[in-house]
Amino acid sequence: MADETLDRTALTVLLDTVGDDREFLSELIETYLADGPALFVELRGGLASGDVTAVRRAAHTLKSTSATFGAMRLAGLAREIETAAADDDLVDLGPRIEAAQAEFDLVGGQLRAAAEPGVAS
């Protein structure tokens, strides 16, 4: 499951949780995708200035929201970043952040496709 870009059962659960409102689900996905770039700005900025707290917080949010939408591989990458930041270890974080960015770009397309009517149910 951790290797999957998108775990569709998570989307089904989310749709059920918000009262089967497909339109609202699409709004949530758009909010998630729109919030992403700001999180990556924080990750990169925090890494550059050595602000471990900023990196940890941004990674924590990315992990949590990605898991909500079933973006399990991205959630896993974000957790690694969060753990490293919590351990004060910013070495090697650059490549991980870029890997997360690439995964996030991949997730975007798949999420929008999955949210089309008739797919995520």
Add this chain to the structure above:
Amino acid sequence: MSGATGRILVADDTALNRSILDRALRAQGHEVIEAENGRIALEILRAAGDPPIDIVLLDIEMPEMDGYETLRRIKADPDLRDLPVIVISAVDELASVVRCIEMGAADYLPKPFEGAILRARVEASLTAKRLRDAERGLLQTIERQRTELARFLSPQVGALISSPDGEALLAGHRRPVTAVFCDLRGFTPFSEGAAPEEVLGVLRDYHRAMGEEIVANGGTLEHFAGDGMLVFFNDPIEQPDHVARAVRMAVAMRRRFDALRPSWPERGRELGFGVGVAEGHATMGRIGFEGRYDYAAVGTVVIMASRLSSDAASGQILLNRRAFAAVQDLVDGRSVGDLSLKGFSRPVPVFEVLDLVEPATRLAGGVRSHV
């Protein structure tokens, strides 16, 4: 869809999480208020009076004030500490959940959210909250009743009725008690001859003074009728020294009576005070009928105390043999012979107490006797 709905405060710094919870909780019929960090959540909680917030869903990782600090402050606030707090936590963060439960959180909600789990956790906490609220209301009612009862009943009986084993004691039990009956000599002619306000004034003084001595010695006032009072000891609260308490009270009552009498109007000064003290078994419990019950003592010991009081001369304290045997080391007393008491087939040995011989007095008396 579900029974209980409430006002729920969602404290989470991630707008996306708040949106999902808001939508999910509203779909389940709840009212939702959002806070983006712990500080704002506390402000809302303290401002929300009526209707109050029923549950807080609390994220742990938040800027400004995180979940731990918010939880700590909620639990430290007497007005908020009973509020159920459900901690929001990812499954890989269960260590922080344990910490929050130890700090007083009611439950936790795993992330990502699932409608069914959310519903179950919220309803469980809501039910607990409703029960606690109902319980608090009930406690207030009981406290009010207890206060009211205390004004009509003796404190011991009031406390008994409110106690967990009250029903069993009220249903009836038999135990040794000391019954004390006291009344005024010459009260009937006084009440017929004196002005009503004089009669009531004398009774008021008398009841107040005697009442203070009953309370001071831990007696249970069973009833008073005009000038007559029946007090018993060793019930409902057990008192190993019940006879000594009764005799100390009788002596104190006599002293109070002697001090009061000179202040009364002329006719009142002719009144006398007599006491009967008897020890023996009695049946204690609730007697009466629907609408009017009394907590009463039934048995020969009660009749004996009443007859001894009738036979007592003014200022005299009479005891039956069992009562005298229990206190003879504590009192200066003597036998007054066998008396024929109304209702008793054979003459009864009766004793009188002249005064108390408390340890200090006894020592002083001893020294004097050597001089």
